[in-house]
Amino acid sequence: MIERxxxxxxxxxxxxxxVRNRLQPDELRGDERRIAIVTGTHGxxxxxxxxxxxxNDIIQKNKEHLHGIVDIYPALNPMGIDSITRGIPMFDMxxxxxxxxxxxxxxAEYVAAGIIKDLSGADMCIDIHSSNIFLRxxxxxxxxxxxxxxxxxxxxxxxxxxxxxxxxxTVLEATLAYSLNQIGVPTLVVEMGVGMRIDQHxxxxxxxxxxxxxxxxGIWTGPVPNVRCPxxxxxxxxxxxxAEKSGIFVSQVDHLDTVRQGDVVGAIVSPLTGEVLHQIQxxxxxxxxxxxxxPVVNEGSLIARILGGxxx
Amino acid sequence: MREEILYELHSxxxxxxxxxxxxxxxxxxxxxxxxxxxxxxxxxxxxxARLIEVLKKLEAxxxxxxxxxxxxxxxxxxASMNIGKRFWPIDDTDINRMFPGYHLGETTQRxxxxxxxxxxxxxxxxxxxxxxMMGEIIPHVRILDLGYHNIELAKAFGMxxxxxxxxxxxxxxxxxxxxxxxxxxxxxxxxxxxxxxxxPEAMRMVDHILGFLSHCGVITYRKRPGYASHVxxxxxxxxxxxxxxxxxRYFRNPGEVVHKGxxxxxxxxxxxxxxxxxxxxxxxxTVFFRQKSHLINQNAVAFxxxxxxxxxx
Numbered sequence: 001m002i003e004r005x006x007x008x009x010x011x012x013x014x015x016x017x018x019v020r021n022r023l024q025p026d027e028l029r030g031d032e033r034r035i036a037i038v039t040g041t042h043g044x045x046x047x048x049x050x051x052x053x054x055x056n057d058i059i060q061k062n063k064e065h066l067h068g069i070v071d072i073y074p075a076l077n078p079m080g081i082d083s084i085t086r087g088i089p090m091f092d093m094x095x096x097x098x099x100x101x102x103x104x105x106x107x108a109e110y111v112a113a114g115i116i117k118d119l120s121g122a123d124m125c126i127d128i129h130s131s132n133i134f135l136r137x138x139x140x141x142x143x144x145x146x147x148x149x150x151x152x153x154x155x156x157x158x159x160x161x162x163x164x165x166x167x168x169x170t171v172l173e174a175t176l177a178y179s180l181n182q183i184g185v186p187t188l189v190v191e192m193g194v195g196m197r198i199d200q201h202x203x204x205x206x207x208x209x210x211x212x213x214x215x216x217x218g219i220w221t222g223p224v225p226n227v228r229c230p231x232x233x234x235x236x237x238x239x240x241x242x243a244e245k246s247g248i249f250v251s252q253v254d255h256l257d258t259v260r261q262g263d264v265v266g267a268i269v270s271p272l273t274g275e276v277l278h279q280i281q282x283x284x285x286x287x288x289x290x291x292x293x294x295p296v297v298n299e300g301s302l303i304a305r306i307l308g309g310x311x312x
Numbered sequence: 313m314r315e316e317i318l319y320e321l322h323s324x325x326x327x328x329x330x331x332x333x334x335x336x337x338x339x340x341x342x343x344x345x346x347x348x349x350x351x352x353x354x355x356x357x358x359x360x361a362r363l364i365e366v367l368k369k370l371e372a373x374x375x376x377x378x379x380x381x382x383x384x385x386x387x388x389x390x391a392s393m394n395i396g397k398r399f400w401p402i403d404d405t406d407i408n409r410m411f412p413g414y415h416l417g418e419t420t421q422r423x424x425x426x427x428x429x430x431x432x433x434x435x436x437x438x439x440x441x442x443x444x445m446m447g448e449i450i451p452h453v454r455i456l457d458l459g460y461h462n463i464e465l466a467k468a469f470g471m472x473x474x475x476x477x478x479x480x481x482x483x484x485x486x487x488x489x490x491x492x493x494x495x496x497x498x499x500x501x502x503x504x505x506x507x508x509x510x511x512p513e514a515m516r517m518v519d520h521i522l523g524f525l526s527h528c529g530v531i532t533y534r535k536r537p538g539y540a541s542h543v544x545x546x547x548x549x550x551x552x553x554x555x556x557x558x559x560x561r562y563f564r565n566p567g568e569v570v571h572k573g574x575x576x577x578x579x580x581x582x583x584x585x586x587x588x589x590x591x592x593x594x595x596x597x598t599v600f601f602r603q604k605s606h607l608i609n610q611n612a613v614a615f616x617x618x619x620x621x622x623x624x625x
Contacts, residue, residue, distance in 0.1 A: 009557030009610030012582045016609075085323060086404060093444060096480050104551045106445050107609045133405065171483030248325045267571075270324070298402060299321055302421035 005073075005115040008107055012160025016079055018111065020118065023059050023070040034069040035187075035218050036119050037210065039128040041096050041176060043080020043087070046193040048204035049129035055210060058222075068219030071122070076115060076176075077127035082194070086132065088123040099179040107270055116179055124154065124217060125133055125176050125187040126210060131290075134300060136255050139202050139288040140163050144172060145234070147181050152232070153190050157216055159227035162289060162307065165234045173292045192292050231307065239284040239306040243297040253304075255291040265304060268297060313370055316386065319426035321419070329391045331427060339379035342436040342530050345495075346440045346487065346522060349441070350399065351392025356364060356440035358503075358509040359517045360386035363393045366518055370531055383434070387426060391426045408441070409482065411490040428490065435497040435519045437491035438521060439567060441505040445613060447604045450566040451513065452522075453541075456483060456499040458492050463543055465497055469520045470526035472540015473600075473618070476545050499524075504566055549600055552615040556589045558582045560608035564615070567598045577614050579608060596620040 006018040024032065037055060044244040052074040059066055075081050079089050082224015088095050091108040101112025119125060131137040139160040142156045148165045155163045159232025170176055180187040190206060193199045212218035212227045243249065247268040253259060259282040297303070319331040347353065347360035365386050370376060387393065391405055392400060398407050405420045412432070413425025430438065443449045452473040455461045466474040483489050491498035501520070503513055520537055526533040554560075561582040565571055568591040579589040591614055601616035608614065 011557050011559065011607035011609065090446075093482075104553065105613065107612055110611045132403075212427055240416070242418065245321045248324065296324060296402065298323060298419040300417060300422040301402075 003124075005118045006078055008111060009020045014256070016107075016111070018078065018115065018144045019081040020073045021074075022057065023056070023063075023066060023072070024068070025066050026063070027202060029124055032068040033043075033123040034071065034121070035214060035217065035219055036071040036073065036122045036125040037114075037128070037208075038073040038076055038119070038125060038176070040073075040075035040081050041077055042094075042129065043077050043083065043085045044122070044133055044169075045086075045198060046081075046198050047128040047130035047193045047202055049074060049081075050198045050200060051128055051206050051210075054203055054205065054207045058207065058211070059220075062222045065220055065222030067221060068214070068217065068221065070214070071096065071119075080248040096176055097174040099174055099176045100182075106192065112176075115176070116183070119180060119185060120183055122185050124213065125177075125180050125185050126145055126190060127180075127187055127215075128192075130193040130197075130208070130300075131173045131191055131195055134292060135265050136194040136293050137191045138256060138287075139192035139205055140164055140289070141192070141230070142166055142191055144181075151181075151186055151188060154186060154213060156230060156232075157209065157213045157227065158188065158190070158230075159190075159205055159212060160190065160230050161228065163232045163234065164238070202255050224279075231240075233307055237286075237307060239282075239308065241265060241280060241283060241306070243278070243301040243303055244280075247271075247277045248295045249292050249297045249301075249303060250295070251291065253288055253291070255288060257285050258285075259306065260285045277294075280305060313320050313364075317386060317541070318430045318454060319423060321391075321426075323391070326391070329389075329440075331385060331388050331423075331424075333430065334364050334367075334384045334386075336371050336382040337376035337379050337380045337530075339376075340557075342380040342382060343436040343438065343439070343528070344383045344385070344431045345433065347395065347437045347440050348387040348388055349439075349487065351396070351408065352387050352398045352507040353387075353440070353507050354393070354507050355503050355505040355514060356442065357390075357393075357516045359440050359503065359521075362386050362511075363518045363521060366502045366522065367498055369533075370522075371535065375532045377530055377532065379457070381584075382525070383431065385427075385431070388423065388494070402442065406435075406559075408487055409485045411485055411487050412494075424487075426457050428487075429439050432494045432496070433492070433559070434491075434496050436524075436530075437488070437496040439487050439498070439500050440517070441488075441500045441502060442623075443502060443601070445601070445603070447602055448504045448566045448615075449601045450502055450599070451517065452502050452617075453487075454502060455498070455561060456488055456492060458489070460492065462497055465492075465528075466499055467541040469499070469501070469524045469541070470502075471520050471541055472539040474541045474543045476543060499564060508571050538600045548618055549616045550595050550619050551613055552576060552591050552594065552617065554579055554589060554591065554608055554610055554612050554614050557586070557610040558588055560603065560606055560614070562602060564599050564602065565604055569620075570599060570617065571596050591615065593617060 102109040251266040286306040290305035410424035462520040562577040
């Protein structure tokens with residue numbers, strides 16, 4: 001059942017509409033549990049689109065196995081997806097920095113408040129992101145350490161490679177996930193792939209995990225593939241590589257490669273002079289779970305993250 | 313006056329971004345004034361430019377009090393200003409959401425860190441900044457309620473309004489917040505104009521800043537009489553939202569006094585120009601904020617009115 005959950009009139013003959021597809025058994029008992037799949041907060045992150053499609057397809061073809069409510073929100077920022085804009089067009093702030101929103105605020109804040117209202121009461125929410133256009137990410141779940149105790153058991157069911165329990169930056173309090181967790185909707189943030197692209201393998205991997213989680217919640221009784229056991233890590237085990245020079249990054253490793261401390265990861269080169277401006281070495285040993293996709297870098301641009309050890 | 317490059321960032325395809333600082337006087341780190349952290353903050357940069365112009369004269373006249381140092385930074389993000397963007401050219405991040413910065417972090421974290429290294433520790437931190445909603449706002453000084461703010465000091469700018477605001481989560485990475493954490497008295501000054509400069513308003517802001525510096529014993533300056541500031545909070549503001557969308561025709565400007573029932577604006581059908589909605593003042597008050605765009609969404613904040621006889625906590 002497709003519903004228009006939020007509508008805001010735009011100036012000329014159009015509405016901003018946030019839609020939800022509710023999948024539920026033909027007959028309801030009244031005590032069904034509800035899981036929400038949300039994505040498209042950032043208009044340049046598309047991995048969630050394929051996940052929503054796959055999940056819709058599987059559930060609708062196997063409706064006899066559905067014993068709860070699955071709400072699919074493919075586009076929390078439809079104008080952004082439509083215009084290949086990360087944020088909300090005509091609004092300066094990142095949509096994932098304005099939650100829980102404000103019904104008396106600017107349009108984006110009004111929409112954010114409406115999203116929270118519609119999601120409140122859900123038993124679980126999966127918030128799917130796909131990095132940005134700059135970085136490729138290993139399929140992972142990110143959990144604020146304040147919520148780790150409660151969320152880790154659910155996160156382990158989601159068939160992701162990695163669970164990153166990160167420290168609680170105050171600014172993250174303005175995210176959708178934080179706001180939902182605060183009002184009692186357990187919410188897991190998934191990051192995978194790279195912006196503006198869809199990796200079907202990643203999508204299938206997450207859908208398997210969502211079905212596994214749904215099964216554990218009593219929402220799904222259909223077949224579920226075996227899921228992997230994720231690596232769980234805290235900030236102390238993540239090493240960062242940032243560009244020390246501005247130029248073009250040329251990688252000498254692949255995403256998910258294992259490197260040893262001192263190995264060459266790549267170089268920053270100058271197209272104008274032919275110089276190698278900076279040879280980049282791994283600051284620690286481990287697996288490259290984040291790798292830069294977009295070659296133009298300024299000083300400071302993130303090149304890679306290594307799971308294994310921190311840099312002192 | 314001495315000019316210094318406070319921070320430099322090399323670019324692969326453009327000239328380096330150089331953050332210029334203008335120092336007046338010598339001695340204790342007393343007052344730091346920061347202009348455009350965003351690429352559209354032209355008025356903020358212009359106010360600093362006019363301030364530098366006046367401070368040069370004051371310094372030549374010996375009006376900077378001995379042992380006091382003033383630093384003015386007209387612009388930090390002209391890399392964006394030169395290409396018509398508000399935020400950082402490559403990744404669209406906001407430098408004013410990156411403080412205190414991280415010297416080994418991402419580009420805008422490094423810019424924030426490099427800048428903050430130079431500007432922390434000043435007794436008074438003054439940032440000329442802009443509002444997150446597109447529109448025009450009444451000039452005012454804003455302070456964050458972190459428990460150690462100083463309202464009386466904010467009144468020394470002589471501006472009509474001092475707004476005291478409780479910090480929201482995203483405020484924790486702003487310059488104002490971090491200045492306060494590092495024990496500076498921090499003030500954000502809002503101007504009506506942002507992406508275009510307005511000389512009369514800029515000169516009034518310069519006068520407010522000079523009046524403040526004079527009050528704090530940093531300069532000797534015969535300040536013009538300012539306002540006895542009203543202290544207000546978000547609770548004193550009444551929001552007027554649209555119920556429809558379309559062409560937006562407004563009749564009132566920031567600073568104007570309105571009475572309950574006054575017509576503030578109309579929303580017109582975009583194809584037939586018929587009036588779809590009229591927005592009236594719900595209370596007696598002063599226009600604090602007004603949407604500027606000629607196209608308006610449904611549920612948009614069209615006006616914020618400062619309700620009469622409220623304020624002063």
